[in-house]
Amino acid sequence: MVSAYAELEEDMRRRLGGRECLYVPSCRLGLYLALRHFCPRGGRVLMSPVNDDVILFVVLAAGLRPVQAPLDPRDGSIDPAAVPGSVWRGLSAVLTTNLYGNPDPAPDLRARCDLLGIPLIEDAAHAIGSTTGGRPVGTYGEAAVFSLSKHTGAKTGGFLALADPSLRADLTRARDALLHPARTASELAYLLRPGAEAAVRHLRLTGAARAALRALGREEREEIRMPLRADALARALPAAPALAPFHSWIRVDMHDYRIRPGAARLRRTRARLARLDTVLAAHREGTARLLESEYGPGGGPAQPLFRVPLLVEDRDAAVAALARHRITVGYLYDPPLDTYAGGAFTDPSPAPAAAARFARHALPVDPRRAARALTALRSAGIPPALPATAPGGAR
Ligand SMILES: Cc1ncc(COP(=O)(O)O)c(C=O)c1O
Numbered sequence: 001m002v003s004a005y006a007e008l009e010e011d012m013r014r015r016l017g018g019r020e021c022l023y024v025p026s027c028r029l030g031l032y033l034a035l036r037h038f039c040p041r042g043g044r045v046l047m048s049p050v051n052d053d054v055i056l057f058v059v060l061a062a063g064l065r066p067v068q069a070p071l072d073p074r075d076g077s078i079d080p081a082a083v084p085g086s087v088w089r090g091l092s093a094v095l096t097t098n099l100y101g102n103p104d105p106a107p108d109l110r111a112r113c114d115l116l117g118i119p120l121i122e123d124a125a126h127a128i129g130s131t132t133g134g135r136p137v138g139t140y141g142e143a144a145v146f147s148l149s150k151h152t153g154a155k156t157g158g159f160l161a162l163a164d165p166s167l168r169a170d171l172t173r174a175r176d177a178l179l180h181p182a183r184t185a186s187e188l189a190y191l192l193r194p195g196a197e198a199a200v201r202h203l204r205l206t207g208a209a210r211a212a213l214r215a216l217g218r219e220e221r222e223e224i225r226m227p228l229r230a231d232a233l234a235r236a237l238p239a240a241p242a243l244a245p246f247h248s249w250i251r252v253d254m255h256d257y258r259i260r261p262g263a264a265r266l267r268r269t270r271a272r273l274a275r276l277d278t279v280l281a282a283h284r285e286g287t288a289r290l291l292e293s294e295y296g297p298g299g300g301p302a303q304p305l306f307r308v309p310l311l312v313e314d315r316d317a318a319v320a321a322l323a324r325h326r327i328t329v330g331y332l333y334d335p336p337l338d339t340y341a342g343g344a345f346t347d348p349s350p351a352p353a354a355a356a357r358f359a360r361h362a363l364p365v366d367p368r369r370a371a372r373a374l375t376a377l378r379s380a381g382i383p384p385a386l387p388a389t390a391p392g393g394a395r
Contacts, residue, residue, distance in 0.1 A: 008157070008269060026254055031145045033171055036063075048076070066341075067091065099333075125147035154269045156256065157269045285302075288302035310362070324380070
């Protein structure tokens with residue numbers, strides 16, 4: 001029987017030079033599957049502290065200890081040279097982030113993982129279409145995960161890509177065991193969602209639209225970071241590896257992250273994926289424009305970034321300036337995860353200054369709004385971030 005996911009998987013396989021791809025209902029579920037399969041229970045995983053907090057909770061749910069990495073102050077990528085030898089020696093895996101589509105140094109990380117005999121897992125949620133070392137992001141790791149909620153805007157779905165195709169059957173079984181059956185209510189809510197979001201964006205927020213979004217998990221953050229709820233998290237930890245005890249953290253922004261998709265959901269996803277190359281071209285063009293502006297680090301071959309992290313002195317003022325032009329800024333990751341979660345739940349970065357500075361000054365702009373965003377920032381007199389004064393980006 002041809003799987004309902006075959007067409008989607010074939011499209012992604014082609015993009016990744018023939019890598020085996022498994023459809024998953026969300027990138028976060030794909031990441032959980034990969035971590036469970038490739039990492040020993042209780043293992044330590046190097047990851048980026050400037051990252052979605054949901055990812056920290058996925059690592060914890062997989063029964064693993066997050067270890068925060070030092071970052072490159074220019075683009076928030078992992079800085080392998082700044083990771084002390086003692087930290088490398090204790091790791092069970094490396095998880096990349098490819099923040100906003102800027103690639104982590106995968107060739108270097110691949111070589112280090114090979115030396116240590118540990119897996120590299122690539123989170124390419126933001127980086128569909130990005131390349132590094134002449135290859136697509138997502139083709140260096142034992143596993144890579146992609147989100148169809150980002151560039152494609154399907155707001156559902158993703159892929160788990162595997163270096164070893166013989167693992168497909170095992171991981172398909174593991175995925176299917178985690179899926180919840182589709183419920184008519186959630187499928188209907190999914191299909192109605194673009195309408196509800198349009199109401200929020202373009203009209204005055206109606207009570208009904210807000211309620212609909214809340215039910216889908218799209219309106220539950222009041223701050224950039226969700227409340228940690230440290231006591232409840234500490235009580236959940238002994239139950240790891242398992243998703244259910246961590247459900248209330250992992251589902252944030254996407255309540256149906258482990259649902260078996262219905263036919264209409266898959267149809268919409270296929271239509272979105274079919275338009276991806278046009279979307280990537282627009283992202284590439286807008287990225288070049290933003291990087292060349294006074295807020296960007298300058299030229300270079302433009303990747304089709306999901307968001308372009310402009311560096312501004314006063315991020316909150318910049319967010320407000322964009323809001324006045326009806327441009328909403330999302331995907332802020334401030335403070336870094338070690339400051340947010342504390343030593344009970346993660347090893348802190350050995351060199352946290354660059355990550356803190358990047359998190360504070362990065363303004364992630366949708367490259368398709370490049371012209372309007374630059375006009376809004378310039379007309380409000382928003383200054384670019386001052387150059388870092390100390391080596392390593394500390395200021
Ligand atoms: C870096 C990163 N990885 C993974 C995810 C999870 O993707 P999904 O919403 O498809 O589960 C997100 C979500 O925003 C993300 O920002």
